[in-house]
Amino acid sequence: MNKNYIIPNEWSLIEDVFDDENVKASESLFSIGNGAMGQRANFEENYSGATFQGSYIGGIYYPDKTRVGWWKNGYPEYFAKVLNAPNWIGIHIKINETELDLNTCKVSNFKRELNMKEGWLSRSFVAQLTSGDKIEVHTKRFISIDSNETGAIEYHIKALNFSGEITFSPYVDAGIVNEDSNYDEYFWEILEIIEGENSGCILSKTLKTEFHVSTAMQVAFALNSKEITLSQQTKVEDKKLTYTYKVSVNEGDTASIYKYASYTSSLNYKIEDLNAAALSNVENANKLGFEALLNTQIKSWEKIWSTADIVIEGDVKAQQGIRFNIFQLNQTYLGTDARLNIGPKGFTGEKYGGSTYWDTEAYCIPFYMATKDANVAKNLLMYRYNQLGKAIENAEKLGFTNGAALYPMVTMNGEECHNEWEITFEEIHRNGAMVYGIYNYVNYTQDFEYVVKNGLEVIIAIARFWHQRANFSEAKDKYVILGVTGPNEYENNVNNNFYTNYLAKWCIEYAVECLNKVKHNYPEDFERVISKTNLKAQETYKWLEVSDNMYFPFDEEKNVYLQQDGFLDKELIPVKKLDKSQRPINQKWSWDRILRSCYIKQADVLQGMFFFEDKFSKDELKRHFDFYEPLTVHESSLSPCVHSILAASIDRMPKAYEQYLRTARLDLDDYNHEVHEGCHITSMAGTWMSVVQGFGGMRVYEDGMLSFNPQIPQEWKSYSFTINFRGTIIKVFKSQTTCKFFNESGNQIKMFVNDKEVLLPSKEFVKL
């Protein structure tokens, strides 16, 4: 049962009925963030119904004790998890001594809007309290892109049928827990609570990791839009600071509170400066006022959209879906801080503990690369470069030597955060994605300097890993890679996964290619890296011995590469012949049954062909697509986008559109019945790719050339997207009858359109 309560709108998410069944889902969907902090759409006032509270600060984590049923050697004893941070949005409200709580009121005229164009969340409603008092509430909040430690809230209450007293009790509460904590453990220790006039803060630190965070608030008031001053009562509890203000109203009056809040953390400040910095942030915000801050926010989002928007005409739900994806990606990561990355749930939930998966390299980098300046994607690469030491340690724990690196499956700080042996130890293809991310970046930006200065060390360490991880099979007279899990996690501990073997071979070849290039063009850097990594030419010959003789399972009769050894021993029954009652198989079948079935969770052989499409003929692509797609259940959010793009590239637009629909509104329509836990942020980048690389057919080749092959689904009137290609802003417009390219920067640029080389010198260029 998918949800279907979000009102279609081109620029906003809108909910117009209060339904307590939807509260948690909406808390996820209407989340706000600015790449540095984020907030689920929890209510400001008290809510006694079911809710999932979440405030998050980028880079703040806690190493929780690993829990498994049966310990396997190699599991990390502790792993980082996303932490719920002190509550900054809270305002208890009383109307004549009765607390406002939507769970106990009669609620009408409810409306919630997440305005994606301008980056704010609003909510309005009429509530009749248990006392009979009736109020109309309008509230709006945002987290500032411009001043990225600050959030602002306005909260207006109109007395509809009474005269009396309205009590505002804004607070900061550091006594919060995680939903997924063991036995309600607290992860925060409170160090200091500072009270003041209309402003105050709490200094707290995380246990073990000792991140220090100051959470400050400052408040102001108005009556009927006129600023007023109210006398303050202060309550300091163990972990909470609350100010209480009372205002007398007559029927028809509107009383307002403005709350400004700020997190400052020891990631950016000396501990002793944290409180002052946070208090200064809220003081400045208060000085500027809510309207001025909001205007800046609108301008910031205008800038983001200018190089990232996708416009779809003829399908409002498609338009809303794609913008929601772009919006959430930008709320999660803006690329200004190489210590941060893109968690699978962003700032919309806790699930998946750690922050960074191979999703970043395989799915997110293309989006950030094409919609922002090159340094944003570079920061994502630097994140991994900075964690190379830990990746080498991680490989050492598993028995590798000589500087071989295995990047973790899930991580916050470079350490492994996952603990299923078949994933943690065996889903090693992720290591290839690290190199693919670099390759992709270099092609797109032509910034080979990144390889020279940083990337090469990562590439060498990973080539070493693959060299050691393969072994020679006398039976096959080839090198094999045994005991892996591919991207298709519905197979575990298999031998010679095509995708993994292919990436391993490619990583080694790319490593040698980069080494040669650096040797000839950057001899000093070459010496530095060679000396730092203690690499001898002889060692690279051994790598090539492996890559030159890598084994790939192939079936002559079907003329396809096999996902892994023995794949054809399975019963090959297409998904469409599976009874609906058996789907999704990950909920209906026991794990062993899933494993021995032929069903594929997400692209695996096809993931490799997606990455290296130019290495395969169109016939090969078609043959493999036709063999594997019918066996694919797409039970990973990362699956449909790859299939959509491949289908478009082999001229199968109906299939491409079918797969696009599965990815575009995954969360808005809650296909997987789990949006209450948070949104699927990383797969949103896949949706973006489905339009730009899929329908738009955008490709960038090793030689740096850009090409397009625009197609359009029958269901749409037109679509357009904008990309930043090495500083040139190109807009591509495609309707059912025409195709136009706009060069918004005016720089001359050579590219291919539908395999024809063209020059893009001015505003409007080609009509097809």
Added chain:
Amino acid sequence: MNKNYIIPNEWSLIEDVFDDENVKASESLFSIGNGAMGQRANFEENYSGATFQGSYIGGIYYPDKTRVGWWKNGYPEYFAKVLNAPNWIGIHIKINETELDLNTCKVSNFKRELNMKEGWLSRSFVAQLTSGDKIEVHTKRFISIDSNETGAIEYHIKALNFSGEITFSPYVDAGIVNEDSNYDEYFWEILEIIEGENSGCILSKTLKTEFHVSTAMQVAFALNSKEITLSQQTKVEDKKLTYTYKVSVNEGDTASIYKYASYTSSLNYKIEDLNAAALSNVENANKLGFEALLNTQIKSWEKIWSTADIVIEGDVKAQQGIRFNIFQLNQTYLGTDARLNIGPKGFTGEKYGGSTYWDTEAYCIPFYMATKDANVAKNLLMYRYNQLGKAIENAEKLGFTNGAALYPMVTMNGEECHNEWEITFEEIHRNGAMVYGIYNYVNYTQDFEYVVKNGLEVIIAIARFWHQRANFSEAKDKYVILGVTGPNEYENNVNNNFYTNYLAKWCIEYAVECLNKVKHNYPEDFERVISKTNLKAQETYKWLEVSDNMYFPFDEEKNVYLQQDGFLDKELIPVKKLDKSQRPINQKWSWDRILRSCYIKQADVLQGMFFFEDKFSKDELKRHFDFYEPLTVHESSLSPCVHSILAASIDRMPKAYEQYLRTARLDLDDYNHEVHEGCHITSMAGTWMSVVQGFGGMRVYEDGMLSFNPQIPQEWKSYSFTINFRGTIIKVFKSQTTCKFFNESGNQIKMFVNDKEVLLPSKEFVKL
């Protein structure tokens, strides 16, 4: 670092130094039990040092909540675990107001003895307390074989250097927890505490399972061996009943307490009768007195040894080792109750939660079958028969239909108690052992009636499982079994494990053979079973389609069956070339490295050849032994015995003896550094097999014929063993120069010795 502190002795375990480092290990080794209840060798008096307290009642368990890092569909939500039961041994001792606690005393003349011939545990020591008072203590205890709900303790204290007061505070304590409980949860609820004169009891019940248990005690006293009466103070706490008695002593006096205790449980009584039954047990014990009870105990053990003993001359440690194994097996299971089974740790520890593994069918049945009456082995089979319904449910949970059964990997009550997918769902070969156990029993006892009345239903349900579990591979044009874990748990989720495929094929063939036999000879039973199981002839043809076309991986060049598909892709480096620092690999290597290595945890292909030795030529056995044994690390306690037996059967006595040494004193010398957690009970049956089936070469064939092929390790002077063969007690004696058979029953019996058919009519028969 193996332990080596147990004094070699032919009939006893002896420890003669008090070392707090050895306390937990000795608590395991010196455990006592009677098949119905058991007790670790915890001290009666208080001990403040490191200790692992354990009292156990057979069949009493608790369904604990499953904990895993990542949930997989199919895991049981709850699983049964062995419960620590109320403490019945405890006696707090005070000497002039100072508590006796070996952790704070000066201890000398310490001696502990577990007398295996007579079935009792004693301890003596001199202790100088912190007060300076010095005492000599002698204590002895046993759990009665004859009256199997009762334990008895005598505890003598001699005042060596003081006159004053000795305080005895015997108690029953139901406020106990499990070592492996989550967050010190209590599993027992206390219902009633009954106090009386010198006797009392606590009625408690287990949470959820609601097993009710009454734990009673009664005490008596003596001064210098003369019975005395002491006045009693009673203390009733929430979960504990304590009586306190003070006795005045002069220097040189010996004060004694006798404590009799009893567990009665709702497995055997109505709840309302439990307290009376327990109190009656201790009253009767007290009337008989300690000496009389002990004499009965000695006789009970004499009877057990008369058909189970193995005598080894020329090697005291070997003698002690084999008797310890036989002794512990008998303490764990005596075969009188079909609701009970043989836990891997018996009554010596909590580990491995549930009670029953395939160890019972594969290793333990031969021991019980050959050393006791046939009904004992039959009770072990009935245990599985009675759980057939749950095995069918278990298979249904995994998607099987039509009455197919999958017996659990670990169980207490028929429900699965394990939660690693690669074991729980995939180590399905266990299902074959269920049928092999029946086959083995029928051959040995010729009691085909068991198949007719009970076994056939189990055999049918398991044939159905194998039929459904295999699938047809078009690529191989054969039936394959994908995604299994074989007995070698250092491979997970492999395809076409030879052992599993072989058992599957054999199970189906045996099922059809049994069906035909029952059809012809027991037509009425046939109709009953056919109707109950709704089996049609047509279905069995489909089974045979699978068994007739089962695939077995085989390498032509090496001329061996492969453990599984792809085994030869591994690097085959013999164990002896592995650096010692890498061993045991299960502690030194991460799991993925173990999996992709060639190393074998325990017999796998060879386990199959051990079970079905007569189906393979000696050359085949040798070839497979020579291929697999060098790759085997024997890191399961169940591995060496199989290799010892196979080595003996292919005339490799030095290898057989080498492997025998690894199994015989596993716990006594603590090879695996884990004896503190309990003893490896089930592998002890393997040790017994190493002597009787290995060195003695005993075999029983499908036609019921018995044969021997006695050999002797160079290191021994002689050995002899006794078996009960269909009611005939046969003793086999083998020295370096002679071999004799004794027929202690005097029934004529035909058998083969060294392939020559002989008749065993009288006491002494053959000398070789």
